[in-house]
Amino acid sequence: MNNEPSTALLMYIAHRAAEARVFEAVRAAGFDDLTLAQCRLGQRLNQDGLRVTEIAARAGVTKQTAGALVDELEASGYVTRRPDPADARARLVVLTERGHALCDAAAAELAKVEGEWRTHVGAAAYDAMRDVLVALREITDPYR
Numbered sequence: 001m002n003n004e005p006s007t008a009l010l011m012y013i014a015h016r017a018a019e020a021r022v023f024e025a026v027r028a029a030g031f032d033d034l035t036l037a038q039c040r041l042g043q044r045l046n047q048d049g050l051r052v053t054e055i056a057a058r059a060g061v062t063k064q065t066a067g068a069l070v071d072e073l074e075a076s077g078y079v080t081r082r083p084d085p086a087d088a089r090a091r092l093v094v095l096t097e098r099g100h101a102l103c104d105a106a107a108a109e110l111a112k113v114e115g116e117w118r119t120h121v122g123a124a125a126y127d128a129m130r131d132v133l134v135a136l137r138e139i140t141d142p143y144r
Contacts (some may be wrong), residue, residue: 049092
């Protein structure tokens with residue numbers, strides 16, 4: 001039996017470290033009313049908006065859990081719901097101005113983290129790792 005951690009575990013560890021840094025940074029930037037669960041759900045949003053059922057599927061949670069988290073994000077002013085132009089019965093969850101500011105703060109911290117990783121392993125190794133992860137996305141990310 002190999003005592004070395006699996007590649008999947010190593011990717012998860014790196015992800016969790018980045019997630020923790022970003023979460024700390026956005027809270028320090030004034031978005032201190034957020035929970036980690038709300039942030040994880042918010043990562044699934046896009047510019048066009050998504051239905052709660054789509055957010056739930058992407059986040060791997062129940063529709064009820066996603067709905068409750070979206071309610072909390074909406075109450076805090078990060079998202080709003082608007083009619084889906086493709087289906088008048090459905091509603092899309094879209095980022096507000098405050099939600100976009102949150103995303104900007106998160107992206108800035110994530111850029112710092114990735115810059116540190118690039119410096120630590122070297123540009124060539126970092127670029128190669130990124131290329132491999134992008135290639136793996138073809139078979140691991142049903143929402144790409």
